[in-house]
Amino acid sequence: MYDLWLGQWLFPSMIAADELGIADILHQQPAAADDIARKLNVNGLGVATLCDLLVCLGFLSKTKDAYSNTQYGNKFLTSASETGWGAIFRPLQAGENARKIVDSIKKGGCHIASDGNTFSEMWEEGAVTEQAAREFIPRMHCLILPTMRKIVSNKLFAMANSVIDVGGGSGALGVALAEAGLQCKYTLFELPAVCTLADEYLKAAKAANYNMHKGSFFTDHWPMGHGVVFLSNILHDWPPSVGMSLIQKAYQATAPGGKIVLQEMIMDEDKTGPLIPVLFSLLMFINHTAQQFTRSELFAMLETVGFVNPEVTEAGAYYSLVTASKPLI
Numbered sequence: 001m002y003d004l005w006l007g008q009w010l011f012p013s014m015i016a017a018d019e020l021g022i023a024d025i026l027h028q029q030p031a032a033a034d035d036i037a038r039k040l041n042v043n044g045l046g047v048a049t050l051c052d053l054l055v056c057l058g059f060l061s062k063t064k065d066a067y068s069n070t071q072y073g074n075k076f077l078t079s080a081s082e083t084g085w086g087a088i089f090r091p092l093q094a095g096e097n098a099r100k101i102v103d104s105i106k107k108g109g110c111h112i113a114s115d116g117n118t119f120s121e122m123w124e125e126g127a128v129t130e131q132a133a134r135e136f137i138p139r140m141h142c143l144i145l146p147t148m149r150k151i152v153s154n155k156l157f158a159m160a161n162s163v164i165d166v167g168g169g170s171g172a173l174g175v176a177l178a179e180a181g182l183q184c185k186y187t188l189f190e191l192p193a194v195c196t197l198a199d200e201y202l203k204a205a206k207a208a209n210y211n212m213h214k215g216s217f218f219t220d221h222w223p224m225g226h227g228v229v230f231l232s233n234i235l236h237d238w239p240p241s242v243g244m245s246l247i248q249k250a251y252q253a254t255a256p257g258g259k260i261v262l263q264e265m266i267m268d269e270d271k272t273g274p275l276i277p278v279l280f281s282l283l284m285f286i287n288h289t290a291q292q293f294t295r296s297e298l299f300a301m302l303e304t305v306g307f308v309n310p311e312v313t314e315a316g317a318y319y320s321l322v323t324a325s326k327p328l329i
């Protein structure tokens, strides 16, 4: 399902790259994302995200300093090539996804919105409307519930007496814990309008051992002393500096000897693969001017605030669990 859902961005990315003229710029000489962005007067993260996808697809190559066209980039994406596909791409420029990619790179993110309010702004202000919650939360629930059902078999959850699910959306983790009959106490830390919906999902799953902590994880108190502090698909909604501040708060909320658990799709160290996490990163740029992370970026964030022994395990459906411990003293 993720292949099909995120695959919808593949050809529109080629149309967008053609419209922006990326391969024509690189036909002259290799260039870094920021240099391409300066030339086009567009967003640097957006260019890097699109170029990383083009590397993944084989049209560009990437070194530490710069992107270049591969033979396929020169053959199919440059306007001077007699086999260039401009004649195919250009009539498709008005397509919705191609427009979203180009507009987000030009404006620095398109920002998924409900009734004229962007989710990023509502989340930052801690004030999501009921309508916005009803639009967004069912989407997250169907995307993540199968993975939650898989990860609750991890001994982490069997051994913890309490888990706080920070920005836990529909409470899908609580649903999966209840279905598995695990005793660990589940706390959902969410915005009030989302808690109302999550309560419906948790009641339908006959969950009993749970409570709601209604508030904003930016401005409100974090309940302390949890054995597991869980953040799924949270860091990817924000720039790294905001993610760092959430991890710092998570450290305070973790009991000594307890664990932080991040659930994210992780990209390779050079950010050009695997394909589905790279496409997810493009979607996070379009929706929130944000990105997926690499393993070493996540480890560095955790270790900076004092967590130790970071590890990665597979969670299923392209997701990974990144765990790390808070030392006992």
Ligand SMILES: C[S@@+](CC[C@H](N)C(=O)[O-])C[C@H]1O[C@@H](n2cnc3c(N)ncnc32)[C@H](O)[C@@H]1O
Residues within 6 Å of the ligand: 123, 124, 125, 126, 128, 140, 141, 144, 166, 167, 168, 169, 170, 172, 189, 190, 191, 194, 215, 216, 217, 218, 231, 232, 233, 234, 237
């Ligand atoms: C991408 S969703 C992830 C949901 C869930 N963790 C999952 O993996 O499906 C981000 C979640 O963060 C929540 N969120 C955003 N800003 C928040 C804030 N300031 N305080 C609490 N929760 C917030 C949103 O309501 C949303 O449910």
